[in-house]
Amino acid sequence: MQIPELAAWFIFLLPLGSFLVIIFIIRPFFNQHSKAAGYVTILAIAAALVLSAWALQSTLGHDDPIGWEPHSWLNLGDLPLRLGILMDPLTSIMVVVVSGVSLMVQIYSLGYMRGDSGYDRYFAYMSLFTASMLGLVMASNIVQLYVFWELVGLCSYLLIGFWYHRPAAAAAAKKAFIVTRLGDFGFLLAILYLFFNAGTFTSQTPPLNPLEISDIYQAAKLGILGSGVVTWLAIGIFAGAVGKSGQFPLHTWLPDAMEGPTPVSALIHAATMVAAGVFLVARFFPLFVESPTAMNTVALIGGFTAVFAASMGLVMNDIKRVLAYSTISQLGYMMLALGIGAYGAAIFHLFTHAFFKALLFMGAGSVNHASGTFDMRYMGGLRKHMPWTYATFLIAGLSLAGIFPMAGFWSKDEILLEALNKGGVVSSIVFWLALIGVFMTAFYIFRALFMTFESEFRGGAEAESKGHGEAHPVHLRESPAVMVLPMVILGAASLGGGFLANPTTALGIIPIHWISNHLSAETVEFHAPAFNIGLAILSSLVAVAGIGLAYLMYHARRVSAENMARRFRPAYTLLSKKYYFDEAYEDFLTTRIFYRMISGILDWWDRAVVDGLVDGVGWFGRNTGRALALLQTGQVQSYGAGISIGILIILGVYFIWG
Amino acid sequence: MNLENILILSGIIFCIGLYGALSKRSMITILMSIELMFNAVNIAAVAFSRYVVPARLAANAASTDEKVLQFLMTGQIFAIFIITVAAAEVALGLAIVIAVYRNRETVDVSQVNLMKH
Numbered sequence: 001m002q003i004p005e006l007a008a009w010f011i012f013l014l015p016l017g018s019f020l021v022i023i024f025i026i027r028p029f030f031n032q033h034s035k036a037a038g039y040v041t042i043l044a045i046a047a048a049l050v051l052s053a054w055a056l057q058s059t060l061g062h063d064d065p066i067g068w069e070p071h072s073w074l075n076l077g078d079l080p081l082r083l084g085i086l087m088d089p090l091t092s093i094m095v096v097v098v099s100g101v102s103l104m105v106q107i108y109s110l111g112y113m114r115g116d117s118g119y120d121r122y123f124a125y126m127s128l129f130t131a132s133m134l135g136l137v138m139a140s141n142i143v144q145l146y147v148f149w150e151l152v153g154l155c156s157y158l159l160i161g162f163w164y165h166r167p168a169a170a171a172a173a174k175k176a177f178i179v180t181r182l183g184d185f186g187f188l189l190a191i192l193y194l195f196f197n198a199g200t201f202t203s204q205t206p207p208l209n210p211l212e213i214s215d216i217y218q219a220a221k222l223g224i225l226g227s228g229v230v231t232w233l234a235i236g237i238f239a240g241a242v243g244k245s246g247q248f249p250l251h252t253w254l255p256d257a258m259e260g261p262t263p264v265s266a267l268i269h270a271a272t273m274v275a276a277g278v279f280l281v282a283r284f285f286p287l288f289v290e291s292p293t294a295m296n297t298v299a300l301i302g303g304f305t306a307v308f309a310a311s312m313g314l315v316m317n318d319i320k321r322v323l324a325y326s327t328i329s330q331l332g333y334m335m336l337a338l339g340i341g342a343y344g345a346a347i348f349h350l351f352t353h354a355f356f357k358a359l360l361f362m363g364a365g366s367v368n369h370a371s372g373t374f375d376m377r378y379m380g381g382l383r384k385h386m387p388w389t390y391a392t393f394l395i396a397g398l399s400l401a402g403i404f405p406m407a408g409f410w411s412k413d414e415i416l417l418e419a420l421n422k423g424g425v426v427s428s429i430v431f432w433l434a435l436i437g438v439f440m441t442a443f444y445i446f447r448a449l450f451m452t453f454e455s456e457f458r459g460g461a462e463a464e465s466k467g468h469g470e471a472h473p474v475h476l477r478e479s480p481a482v483m484v485l486p487m488v489i490l491g492a493a494s495l496g497g498g499f500l501a502n503p504t505t506a507l508g509i510i511p512i513h514w515i516s517n518h519l520s521a522e523t524v525e526f527h528a529p530a531f532n533i534g535l536a537i538l539s540s541l542v543a544v545a546g547i548g549l550a551y552l553m554y555h556a557r558r559v560s561a562e563n564m565a566r567r568f569r570p571a572y573t574l575l576s577k578k579y580y581f582d583e584a585y586e587d588f589l590t591t592r593i594f595y596r597m598i599s600g601i602l603d604w605w606d607r608a609v610v611d612g613l614v615d616g617v618g619w620f621g622r623n624t625g626r627a628l629a630l631l632q633t634g635q636v637q638s639y640g641a642g643i644s645i646g647i648l649i650i651l652g653v654y655f656i657w658g
Numbered sequence: 659m660n661l662e663n664i665l666i667l668s669g670i671i672f673c674i675g676l677y678g679a680l681s682k683r684s685m686i687t688i689l690m691s692i693e694l695m696f697n698a699v700n701i702a703a704v705a706f707s708r709y710v711v712p713a714r715l716a717a718n719a720a721s722t723d724e725k726v727l728q729f730l731m732t733g734q735i736f737a738i739f740i741i742t743v744a745a746a747e748v749a750l751g752l753a754i755v756i757a758v759y760r761n762r763e764t765v766d767v768s769q770v771n772l773m774k775h
Contacts, residue, residue: 634771637688641680 003051003058005068008085011051011095012138015102015131018044022124037120038110041127045103048134052095059092060518065214070140079198079209084140086213089518090282093347094137094275097354101271102130104486108362109263111483112369116261122162126267129155133272137279142191142211145283149187149240149276153180156273160260169259179253183243187280190236193229200224217286230287234294237284238301245277245331248305252581254328258320258374262365265320269327270358278334278350285343296426299339303430306332308579310440314447315565315575318374319364322448326400327357329437333415336430342418343526344516349415351515352407352497356399359490360445363393366479366487367452376448381457385476388484390453392491397449399494401442401543404536410498412438413536414516417529438539442546450554664705672698685755685765689748696744700737707733 022037030036058066070084085091106126113122132151139145154177161173194201194210201208201219208215219225225233241247246254254274258265268274281288281298288294306329313325330353337346364374366389371379383390399406402413416438419431457476478484500515516526552558565572577583671694678691711730759765 634773635768637680637767644676644680 001058002066003054003087005066005085007051008055008066008068008087008138011048011055011099012131012134014044014048014051015041015127015134019124019127019131022120022127027120027124034120035110037123038106038113041123042103042106042110044127045099045106045130048130049096049099049103052092052099052134055087056092056096059087059089062089064088065091068140070212076195079195079202079211081143081211082141082209083144085138086140087138090279090347091137093351093515093519094279095134097351098130098133098137098271098275101354101358101490102126102133102267104490105263105267105270105358105362108266108365108483108486109261111480112263112365113261118162122159122261125155125158125162126264129159129267129272133276136276140213142194142213142216145213145280146187146191149244149280150184152273152276153177153184153244156180156257156268159264159268160257162260162264166259172253172256172259176253176257179250180243183239183241183250183277186236186239186243187241190233190240193233193236197229213283216284220286220290223290225290227291231291231293234284234288234291235297237280237287238294238298241277241280241335242301243277244280245274245335246328247277247301247332247335248308249581251305251309251328252578252585255321255324255578258318258324262320262361262368265324266358266361266365269323269361270354274327274331275350275354278331278338278346281335281338282343282347282350285338288338289341295339295341297339299336299426299430302332302335302337302339303433304332305329306336306437307433307440308332310437310444312575312578313444314440315572316444317377319367319376319379319448319452320361320374322376322444323357323360323364326360326441326445329441330357330400333412333434333437336434337415337418340419340422340427340430341526342415342422344519345411345414345418347519348515349408349411351500352399352411352494355490355493355497356396356406356408359392359396359487359494360400362483362487362490363389363396366483367393369479369483370476371457376451378458379452380455381453382476383453385457386453386478388478388487392484392487393449393453395491395494397445400445401547402438402539403442403543403547404540405495405498407494407497409536409540413539414529416539417532417535420532420535421529435539435542438542439546442543443550446547446550447554450550454555661705661709664709665702668698668702668705670698671695671701683766683768685751685758685767688767689751689755692751693744693748696740700740703733703736703740705733707731707737 018041021040026034026037026040065086065088068085068087070082072080073083074081106123109122109126113119116122129152132148132155136145136148136152139148157173157177160176161170163169164173191211194216198210201210201215201224204219204222204224208219210216210219220230243250254269257268260268288298309325309328309332313322313329316322316325330349334346334349334353337343337349366386367379367382368374370382370386373379395406399408402409412434416431416434419427419434549559553560553564574580675691675694675696675698678694679688682688682691707730755765758770762770764770
């Protein structure tokens with residue numbers, strides 16, 4: 001049975017309703033720390049997940065989106081702006097991923113956020129975040145999409161700065177908002193460009209609406225847009241995606257976003273926010289396909305980011321930062337896949353990555369719960385105390401590294417395979433970049449795993465804050481069931497999720513290349529490549545080599561990490577300073593260019609000219625008044641003298657010239 | 659004796675009075691100066707009454723019409739009015755001076771400037 005449109009709207013309205021209920025009913029009228037907020041959120045998102053699954057089931061076997069007419073919202077001149085749901089295969093997969101991962105994160109948050117003074121506020125924001133992301137993936141209109149796009153940015157701001165009393169959190173929230181804003185500006189320009197060139201669309205028969213996503217597909221297919229136009233539109237849209245997905249050079253906000261609560265990171269890194277960037281490129285993929293320049297840009301930036309971010313992940317000591325760079329790197333994989341036209345592989349990787357990356361963050365949160373720190377140098381030996389966390393983290397780590405039969409293996413392999421098959425210079429470059437990335441990924445995630453879970457415990461927060469006031473309590477035991485349960489579910493998804501693609505054979509009810517075939521719609525036609533056993537072995541060997549090196553350095557200690565760091569000191573410093581990007585942005589771009597030059601000039605203009613003008617007017621009035629006040633002595637005699645002299649003058653004038 | 663000389667006298671007295679009224683600090687002196695100015699005006703009024711209307715009558719004896727005759731005594735009556743009013747003014751003025759002196763222990767006008775502050 002096909003899902004009715006109203007039910008599809010409820011996928012988005014339920015989490016939004018949960019946000020409203022928490023903000024307007026639970027927060028003011030009930031005990032703020034009551035569990036109600038969490039339960040309301042979980043119920044709403046669970047219901048949304050059920051509806052999402054229904055939506056997915058409804059789109060199965062259809063190439064076209066479900067044909068719901070959009071609803072009229074506004075008329076901009078003679079251009080109608082309409083709201084609607086575009087339920088195509090891409091959206092149907094995204095809603096399931098978003099609501100599924102979000103549900104897991106909310107359940108986990110019940111345990112992680114217990115006792116926090118902002119418990120209800122947290123769940124309100126999380127509901128709004130989920131609602132915005134669901135609204136974003138379902139939007140049928142580019143303006144509608146942009147509204148949700150900004151809402152996602154707002155929610156990430158609110159959640160990264162959730163502990164706003166900590167200056168670092170407040171700064172990170174601001175940074176996330178401002179840096180993504182830079183990219184959003186490109187996206188906005190693309191929308192404005194569409195709007196101001198509406199004539200190209202409306203002059204068609206039948207007339208197309210430039211703001212309607214399906215009509216943009218149509219226009220791209222008909223080729224009515226010039227190649228330059230398409231390129232610029234695609235680059236503008238990609239700029240938005242670069243900001244949201246933390247691609248080079250706007251990647252600096254994502255590691256800092258670690259200041260938010262860990263479940264927030266899990267949600268941001270897996271299903272919302274950063275996935276929005278990849279989704280955006282996927283959404284406008286028919287447009288990108290028309291412009292080889294745009295495609296190559298996407299591929300090269302994605303490929304470069306994949307290696308660039310992974311290299312920084314190699315040396316980070318904060319477990320969440322390792323994961324953050326890992327996310328940037330994995331998003332780079334998705335972008336490069338999109339750039340070489342491997343649409344299905346990119347979405348498949350988004351799908352599997354959502355599970356294992358959410359799981360990794362949950363693991364990091366769980367570890368933090370026990371040890372009180374995020375610094376891996378003070379962890380170690382947690383495997384004995386936290387078997388469930390260890391097991392799920394291991395599954396997620398293997399999946400991230402791309403080891404058979406984890407989900408990540410299938411999706412990463414498909415990307416590599418597409419890059420290899422595509423041919424051409426760009427594809428070859430990104431193939432090798434991706435392969436280097438596989439090695440680094442395997443190394444850094446197992447470095448994190450060994451440092452966290454193996455050998456002896458190194459004191460946790462107590463050791464970290466030695467001599468720095470009071471520490472978080474360290475109590476080494478497994479996290480509560482409410483946190484472990486979602487980790488186990490996601491672990492199962494990371495383990496078995498890859499088989500949804502079924503690259504080799506059909507498995508029972510799941511047909512071969514299921515996701516790819518589902519995604520291949522009328523607008524985006526492609527075919528999943530046949531499984532290549534040689535490449536699979538090669539990439540696995542590379543990954544195993546990475547794991548092996550991590551084992552030697554951080555577990556077996558055959559190779560001293562300290563010696564390595566000393567021998568390659570310049571490289572090590574460069575990496576641990578994150579290529580000096582923060583310094584370049586903050587010291588050079590912000591301080592030198594913005595503060596000193598641009599702001600300096602504006603400051604001078606404001607002080608000298610604007611203030612000078614205003615002050616001058618005031619000065620003139622005040623001093624004129626002062627001068628005139630001198631005349632007003634209050635002495636009648638002086639007035640009388642003035643009058644008399646005046647009369648004399650008048651009389652004199654009269655007698656002389658009169 | 660003619661009109662001009664008397665008017666010059668009147669003007670001189672008026673100017674002396676005006677100077678005194680504008681330049682003196684003491685309220686008493688100012689009142690006296692004002693009195694001088696009144697009297698200068700009185701002299702002028704009486705002088706006009708004495709010279710101007712009779713001169714016109716002399717020049718044109720036939721024109722004993724009502725209008726000219728009406729103005730025959732105007733100047734002198736005006737002078738008597740001014741003297742009366744001046745007397746009243748002095749009485750009032752001195753009363754004010756006494757009142758100010760009782761409050762402020764001064765009759766210096768430049769010190770009587772409470773309204774300014």
